Amino acid sequence: MSTDTIFGKIIRKEIPANILYEDDLCLAFSDINPQAPTHLLVIPKKPIPALTAVEAADKELLGHMLLIVNQLAEQVGMAESGYRVVINTGNDGGQTVFHLHMHLLGGRSLQWPPG
Template sequence: MSETIFTKIVNKEIPAEILYEDDLALAFSDINPQAPIHFLVIPKKPIPTINDIELEDKSLVGHLYWVAALIAKQKGVAESGYRAVMNCNEQGGQTVYHIHLHVLAGKSLGWPPYQEKLKAE
């Protein structure tokens, strides 16, 4: 796998607003937020897409969700609610090929996700 911007953030080659870090994961604020609260949770292990998750990565992926919930509690949005989503490949909206969990909160989030965009058109 080629190095991505997320690999560079993990390696501290590119600055980011770090919210959480441990041996397995890193969480940081999204530079192009789509909600008042928008952060990413990534594994330090580079896994390109959801399709590339191996059996031995099961606990790692679960850990990403645990980190998301921890930060949501710290930010005071766990009770009101948040969205945690991982995109896969081009048509799924993935732009960086290193799996990452988007966590969005701080406003009412419509469903389906594209609903607000359709209303604007």
Template sequence: MSETIFSKIIRREIPADIVYEDDLSLAFNDINPQAPVHLLIIPKKPIATINDIQEDDRELVGHLYWVAAKLAAEMGFADDGYRTVMNCGENSGQTVFHIHLHLLAGQPMGWPPYSDKRKQA
């Protein structure tokens, strides 16, 4: 896997507003938030896309969701609701090829989450 900005954040070569860290993961505020709360939760192990997750990564990926629920509870929005999103590939909007879980909260969210001009059925 090629070097990404997330690898540099993990190594503290690039600053980030880190809100959580453990041996497996790191969570920080997104620099381009799409909601009042927009965190990125990343594994410290580099995995480019969902398609690259291996069988032995199952617990690691589950851990990212556990961190999301933990942060939602600690930050006080678990009961109001929140959204988690993990994009896969360019057509999904993935721009950093190191899997990351978006945790969005703090406002009502519509469905589907289209941001373009396509008709929504």
């Protein structure tokens, strides 16, 4: 499995994306294949292939990403009505890009179970 992904190319600005947030640790942008009216991705700039590859040293990064998810939900008007945060892990978990990422979904009532 390649360590470089489409997300690495977005981080390096080799591929355009609708970026809504960026700092030294992470980047957030609109998903090109939205599964809800609002579908954003929050990715770490550190290339972590999947949740299973997270180490103890990454706990501040993951916490930071969740704070950014909340900030984005507020920014796009979903904080009060609600939203879903998803991390797909591995093939059976539906992960298609092997760079850790959080999906922020909302803008409509989301059903359970999801898939």
